[in-house]
Amino acid sequence: MFHCFIPATTSKQEGTKTNTALPTHLGSIQVSEYNALIKRYSLNTFDRADPFGVVVGSTKVFWPYFSRYIRSFDEGSVPKDPVDSFYQKVVSDVLNLSEISGVSNEVRYDWNTPRSGLFVHVQTAGHLAGFAFYDQEVGWSCHPTFGLWFVYRAVIIFDADWMGPSPTLPEPVFDEQTKQEMKKWTEVANSERWQVRSTRLKLRDACPIGKDQYRYHGDCLSFFFPIEESSAEVIARVRLSQADPLYVVSCECEPSAGPASEEFSSTTLEQRAIRTAQQHSPP
Ligand code: B12
Numbered sequence: 001m002f003h004c005f006i007p008a009t010t011s012k013q014e015g016t017k018t019n020t021a022l023p024t025h026l027g028s029i030q031v032s033e034y035n036a037l038i039k040r041y042s043l044n045t046f047d048r049a050d051p052f053g054v055v056v057g058s059t060k061v062f063w064p065y066f067s068r069y070i071r072s073f074d075e076g077s078v079p080k081d082p083v084d085s086f087y088q089k090v091v092s093d094v095l096n097l098s099e100i101s102g103v104s105n106e107v108r109y110d111w112n113t114p115r116s117g118l119f120v121h122v123q124t125a126g127h128l129a130g131f132a133f134y135d136q137e138v139g140w141s142c143h144p145t146f147g148l149w150f151v152y153r154a155v156i157i158f159d160a161d162w163m164g165p166s167p168t169l170p171e172p173v174f175d176e177q178t179k180q181e182m183k184k185w186t187e188v189a190n191s192e193r194w195q196v197r198s199t200r201l202k203l204r205d206a207c208p209i210g211k212d213q214y215r216y217h218g219d220c221l222s223f224f225f226p227i228e229e230s231s232a233e234v235i236a237r238v239r240l241s242q243a244d245p246l247y248v249v250s251c252e253c254e255p256s257a258g259p260a261s262e263e264f265s266s267t268t269l270e271q272r273a274i275r276t277a278q279q280h281s282p283p
Pocket of ligand 1: 037038040041109110111112119120121122123124127128134136138139140141142149151152153186194200203224
């Protein structure tokens with residue numbers, strides 16, 4: 001099982017070594033377990049009894065990569081939903097790698113609606129992947145390290161069999177005081193129809209887990225919680241600004257593969273995806 005920071009490709013651009021990695025956090029999901037629980041929004045099985053899938057999550061670590069992506073557009077041509085477009089590119093780039101491009105797959109994004117037929121309840125998927133505990137009472141998934149400062153981006157189902165034991169389910173993480181605080185701010189947010197961003201921030205801040213290291217900040221915070229500037233204004237400013245330094249984040253599950261500098265070391269999303277597909281595909 002893996003759910004760690006995954007840097008992707010490293011390439012040389014304009015003579016300098018630039019990490020074009022697209023950071024994301026992954027968990028493997030046993031699709032049959034999800035389908036047994038969520039019949040209404042069941043996932044494609046490719047006619048397999050027990051197919052293999054991947055849950056894709058993201059933290060603020062994605063921001064410098066995302067801001068580089070934004071800078072690659074001319075004025076006026078930045079996609080309308082830039083985060084969604086960014087993750088579509090990340091996922092599609094990885095799935096097009098020659099080593100796994102032969103494995104059929106279906107991608108369901110967090111933003112796919114029930115009407116599209118591609119809805120996936122990402123919090124249940126993440127829970128069953130052992131990634132983050134989904135507390136149905138408060139409606140939030142909490143990761144033991146990132147706390148509430150992460151979101152899901154996609155679930156990818158592969159035409160490949162699940163192999164090995166089921167993922168270990170995550171442990172509950174909220175204490176009673178946190179839960180009460182979250183419920184309180186949820187009620188306030190509901191009464192405000194989720195329009196007041198400072199309330200939404202208070203709700204997220206109610207949980208202390210991961211706040212020191214993973215709470216959004218700077219442009220990332222302003223983009224997702226646009227209180228003084230609109231998200232579009234943040235994007236316009238970011239497009240013209242200097243590149244942010246890339247985050248240096250240690251890898252939870254493979255300490256030895258953690259990056260030591262701006263240049264991320266060995267474990268790449270490609271390598272991981274290839275290894276995963278090889279491990280899970282029938283021989
Ligand atoms: C609709 C939606 C909203 C709506 C309604 C929220 C709601 N919970 O009803 C609105 C617009 C209000 C909203 C607001 C926000 N949202 Co929203 N939203 C969604 C969305 C698209 C679907 C949620 C949904 O309808 N769930 C269905 C209901 C019925 O879920 P449920 O009651 O738990 O029922 C399921 C479980 O019971 C499950 N089940 C049954 N048995 C069992 C057993 C077990 C063990 C388990 C695990 C599950 C399980 O089956 C049911 C579904 O069939 C998800 C993305 C997604 N694709 O899932 C994001 C999502 C929940 N939102 C998210 C976020 C971040 C937000 C906001 C903070 C956004 C913002 N910028 O302010 C706010 C705050 C939300 C909050 N809870 O405080 C994140 C939460 C991340 C996290 N760490 O948990 C999600 C997951 C999106 C993402 N990309 O990660 N959201």
